[in-house]
Amino acid sequence: MIWKHVMLAAALAAGLASGQAHAQSSAKAAEQAAFLFTYDVDRGKQDAFEAGYAAHLQWHAAHADALPWFGWYVTSGPRTGLFVDGTFGVPFAAMDRRPDPAGDGADMEARVLPYAKARAYSAHVLWPEPSTVRSLEERQPSPVLDVYSPRVAPGDVAAFEAALLAAAQAGQTGKGALGWTWYRLAGGGDLGSYLVLVPRRAWADLAGRPADLAGLMAAAYGASPDQARAAVLVKGVEVETWSYKPKLSRLP
Incomplete structure (x- = not known):
C-alpha cells in the first residue's frame, strides 16, 4: 500500500532515532516490524468503505503481495469507530519491496479513500x-x-x-x-x-x-x-x- 509508505516516511521522523537504537540492539527484533494505519470512515459510508477495502485486498492478492494485512474496528476507548489496519512480523525493508507501488496507491485512492480519511501512521518493532x-x-x-x-x-x-x-x-x-x-x-x-x-x-x-x-x-x-x-x-x-x-x- 504505497500511499501509506509515502505518508509514513514523514510521520516516522518523530521517533526515528529511538527506533533505530532499539532495532540495532537486536537483529531478531529488527526483522519483526509492525506498521499501523488508522482511518475515519465517513458517516453513513461504512458499507461502501468495507466493499472498497475488500476489493483493494483482492488487488493485493492479484499482485502476489506477501505481506499479511489485519483489519480491526476500534470498539472501545476514545477512538471508538476508527478502522485500523496493519501488517506484523515482517522486516522493515518489506514495505519497500511491495509489488507495483504506483498501482497500489491508485487502487486505494479509487476504491477506499472516497469513503474514509487517513488519520494516523506509525511503525513499531517487536x-x-x-x-x-x-x-x-x-x-x-x-x-x-x-x-x-x-x-x-x-x-x-x-x-x-x-x-x-x-x-x-x-x-x-x-x-x-x-x-x-x-x-x-x-x-x-x-x-x-x-x-x-x-x-x-x-x-x-x-x-x-x-x-x-x-x-x-x-x-x-x-x-x-x-x-x-x-x-x-x-x-x-x-x-x-x-x-x-x-x-x-x-x-x-
Missing part, C-alpha cells in the same frame, strides 16, 4: 523479551485485542525497560496466565511510547484481569518486586479494544 505470545507474527489473530499504550518519560526509558525485563526474567520459571505482546515505537509518535497487545476471545476473559500495570505484569510473569519499580515510571496508559474483521483482512 520487543521479544517481555512478550509472552506472538499471535500476529504467527498470523493467528484473536477475535478481540485489548490494546494498551504505556508512555514513559524519555529519560526514564532505560530504567523502565530494565525493571520490566527483570520482572519478565523472574517469571521464566513461573509465568502467569496473561498473554501479551510488547512493541517499541519506531516512528510516528512520542518518544517513550509502547504498544501492548493482549489477545482476548470474549468479554468474559476480562473477569479477574488486573486494571493496573503492576498487576498485569504479575498476571503475565508471576509476582516479583520489579513490577512496582517499572509501573511507577509509566506516565500514563491508554486502553482500547479492537475487534478483528476477517473479511477486511488478508493473511497469505
Whole structure:
C-alpha cells in the first residue's frame, strides 16, 4: 500500500532515532516490524468503505503481495469507530519491496479513500523479551485485542525497560496466565511510547484481569518486586479494544 509508505516516511521522523537504537540492539527484533494505519470512515459510508477495502485486498492478492494485512474496528476507548489496519512480523525493508507501488496507491485512492480519511501512521518493532505470545507474527489473530499504550518519560526509558525485563526474567520459571505482546515505537509518535497487545476471545476473559500495570505484569510473569519499580515510571496508559474483521483482512 504505497500511499501509506509515502505518508509514513514523514510521520516516522518523530521517533526515528529511538527506533533505530532499539532495532540495532537486536537483529531478531529488527526483522519483526509492525506498521499501523488508522482511518475515519465517513458517516453513513461504512458499507461502501468495507466493499472498497475488500476489493483493494483482492488487488493485493492479484499482485502476489506477501505481506499479511489485519483489519480491526476500534470498539472501545476514545477512538471508538476508527478502522485500523496493519501488517506484523515482517522486516522493515518489506514495505519497500511491495509489488507495483504506483498501482497500489491508485487502487486505494479509487476504491477506499472516497469513503474514509487517513488519520494516523506509525511503525513499531517487536520487543521479544517481555512478550509472552506472538499471535500476529504467527498470523493467528484473536477475535478481540485489548490494546494498551504505556508512555514513559524519555529519560526514564532505560530504567523502565530494565525493571520490566527483570520482572519478565523472574517469571521464566513461573509465568502467569496473561498473554501479551510488547512493541517499541519506531516512528510516528512520542518518544517513550509502547504498544501492548493482549489477545482476548470474549468479554468474559476480562473477569479477574488486573486494571493496573503492576498487576498485569504479575498476571503475565508471576509476582516479583520489579513490577512496582517499572509501573511507577509509566506516565500514563491508554486502553482500547479492537475487534478483528476477517473479511477486511488478508493473511497469505
